[in-house]
Each structure stands twice: as structure tokens, then as C-alpha cells.
Amino acid sequence: MSLPAAKRAMNLDAFLAWEGQQPERWEFVDGEAFVMAGGTDVPNTITGNTYIALRNALRGTRRSVFMTNVRLRLAADDSLFYPDDSATTDTPT
Template identity: 45%
Template sequence: MGLPLTKTNFDANAYLAWEADQPDKSEYVAGEVFAMVGVRRVHATVAGNVFAKLREHLRGSPCLSFISDMKLRVAAADAFFYPDVMVTCDPRDRRADLYVEHPHLIVEILSDSTAAYDRGAKFASYRQITELQEFVLIDIDARRVEVFRRQPGNEWLLHDYAGEPDCHFESVKLALGMAAVFEDVDVDAPAAQA
């Protein structure tokens, strides 16, 4: 999560109207707006890898996959987020224009600055989405994929994929190779630009 902007105490509608005129993305949580910051190349690479595999897998199904430019509204938390990747299979979201509200799967790529927030307050907000079946955290440095699956009674079970050939997103019936998740992460960084 970025730093809060100077203007606070938006309501959801004011945030949507305000953000439509902004050059950069911002998240909204209970009246406060937080500027989004850019990501490292490896973060964008992993998000793109996961999105591409999900999009290919879901082609022809009633499900849609989105990458980080689509907003997610969590009405119960009075919040709007930009998940790295999400999938919705809900027909109400097929008609959505500015944001989706009923994802089945959310993926966040961890970074040093957001890991605690993604695991804590953001996951607490996401758990309020009735349709959410899986929440995925990807740790690039550890080459780990953590999949939290909703169980009966709103319990969440962690499946920790580290050192395994595949991870599984049961909500969309996808076995995803770990090599595909982390493809192109270890390429040499380009020379510094002048």
C-alpha cells in the first residue's frame, strides 16, 4: 500500500469520480485514498505469467481474468483495491465497467513494502467477499506460492507450494507449473539507462 494522499474522507462515489480524472491509480479504504506505486520488473513478469495462463485456461468459460488495472470493490470493507490478478465467474461482473465485486480467485505478488499489508489487512478485507474461494500470495524471492482456500464455516486452509513442480488453483480447476509462474524472472537485468 502506498502513502495516503492529502485529500481524505472520500466516500466511495467521490473516490470513483476523483480517480477517473487522475493520471495514476489509487486504492481506497474507508475514506482514505492511497497512491499506488510502480512495481519491479519481476513483479510485473510473474503477474503477467499467471494472468496469461489463467486467461488461456479460462477461454470459452463463463469466467474472466483481470490483471492489475481492473478495480475490485469490497463493499463490506468500504474499499477498492487493484489486485495483481483476479478471476470472476459471476455473471454480474461480466456487465461491470469500472470494477468487479464477486471474484472467485485473487492473486497478489508480494513485495517487501506490501507483504505485511497483503497478508493482514488486505486479506481480512478480501475474506469479506462471499464468492471468494481462493486467495493466492506469490513470494518471488522464496519461489513460493501460498494458496488459501475457503473451507466450510468460513475457515481458510493454507496450501503452501514450495519446491513442488505445480501449484493448484482449485477454484478454476488449474494446475499451474511453478516454472511457468516464475518464467523469465531470472533473466539478466538490462543495463542501466542513461
């Protein structure tokens, strides 16, 4: 029986430098990197439909809606995610 690989903790700066050299997208949680799984037809359709619904619901407001390739940082713990869809509370600068 083999042991699991040792976890290598990184700080945010080290992760960002490392991630820039990777061909895949990675998320960063609690000092640990996690590769993102590839999408399939059904989740991709749901993501697209959610994006359209958010865009329609927020039309005429100062909010922006983003889809899949926009990284989200949680400032409280420096976690980084690539959510399927996200919306801002104000227009980004």
C-alpha cells in the same frame, strides 16, 4: 519533529470524483486513498505469468480473467483495489 499529515476521510462517491482527476492509480480503503506504487520487471513478469496460468486453467468455463488495470470493489466496505490479476466467478454483464 513534525507530525504526520492529517488523514482526510472520503466517501466512495467523493473518492471516485477525485480519482478521475488524478494521473496515478489510487486504491481506496476505509475512507482513505492510497497511491499505487509503480511496477518493476520482476513483479510484472510474475503478474503476466499468473494471468496466463489463470487463463489456461479457466479456459472453457464462464469465468473471465483480468490483469492490473481492472478495479475491484469490495461491496462490504466500498473498498477499491487494482489487483495484479483477478478472475470472475461468472461472465461479466
